[in-house]
Amino acid sequence: MFEKLKNEIEKCRDCEEKFGFEPHPIFWGKQNSKIVQISQAPSNNVHHSLKPFTDMSGKTLKYEWYQITDEEFYNQDNFYIGALAHCYPGKDKKGNDRNPPKCCFTKWVEQELKMIDNQLYIIIGAKAAKTFFPEKDYEELIFRNQTWNHKMAIVLPHPSPLNKKWLKDHPDFMNKRIIEVRKIIKEIIKD
Ligand code: SF4
Numbered sequence: 001m002f003e004k005l006k007n008e009i010e011k012c013r014d015c016e017e018k019f020g021f022e023p024h025p026i027f028w029g030k031q032n033s034k035i036v037q038i039s040q041a042p043s044n045n046v047h048h049s050l051k052p053f054t055d056m057s058g059k060t061l062k063y064e065w066y067q068i069t070d071e072e073f074y075n076q077d078n079f080y081i082g083a084l085a086h087c088y089p090g091k092d093k094k095g096n097d098r099n100p101p102k103c104c105f106t107k108w109v110e111q112e113l114k115m116i117d118n119q120l121y122i123i124i125g126a127k128a129a130k131t132f133f134p135e136k137d138y139e140e141l142i143f144r145n146q147t148w149n150h151k152m153a154i155v156l157p158h159p160s161p162l163n164k165k166w167l168k169d170h171p172d173f174m175n176k177r178i179i180e181v182r183k184i185i186k187e188i189i190k191d
Pocket residue numbers: 009012013014015016023024025085086087101103104107108
C-alpha cells in the first residue's frame with residue numbers, strides 16, 4: 001500500500017499548469033521511519049538535486065541545529081523528510097517562493113501521515129506549524145514539546161538564511177531549546 005502511494009506521488013504532475021513548469025515530486029522516507037519531519041516545500045536547489053535539504057537551510061538544520069551527519073539524516077530508517085507540498089512551487093511576482101499548493105497536503109500528505117509508524121514529528125516553519133496547530137501561538141509551540149496524533153511533536157523555526165532576524169530576536173532558541181531538541185533526536189536515532 002505504502003509503495004503504491006509513493007509511486008503515485010512520484011508520478012503526480014497535478015500542479016504543472018499552476019507552476020508553469022514540470023513539477024518534481026520529492027519523496028524521502030519509509031513507512032517505519034522513526035522521525036517524520038515536515039517543512040514548507042522544497043527549494044529551487046532541491047527541485048534540481050531531487051534530494052531534500054541540499055541547500056543553505058539544510059546545512060543549518062543538519063550540521064548546526066541537529067549536529068548529525070548526512071548518513072544519519074538521509075538514512076530512511078531515521079528520517080521521513082516531507083513537506084506541506086512535495087514539489088518546489090516556483091516564485092511569485094516579488095521573487096519569493098510561492099506558497100505550497102494546499103491540494104498536495106489534502107491529496108497526498110494526509111494519507112502518508114496516516115500510514116507512517118513514527119515516534120516523533122518535527123514541524124518546521126510558521127506555515128507548517130499553522131497547519132498542524134492552527135489554534136496555538138507559534139513561539140509557544142517552538143519552546144515546548146507538543147503532541148500531535150498522540151505522539152511527541154517538536155516545532156522549529158525555519159532554518160532559512162531569511163530567518164536570521166527571528167533567531168537574533170530569540171537567543172534562547174540556540175542557547176537552550178535546540179540543545180534539548182538535539183538530545184531527543186539523538187536518543188531516537190541511536191538504536
Ligand atoms: S505539489 Fe503535490 S499535488 Fe502538486 S504536482 Fe507536486 S506532488 Fe502533485
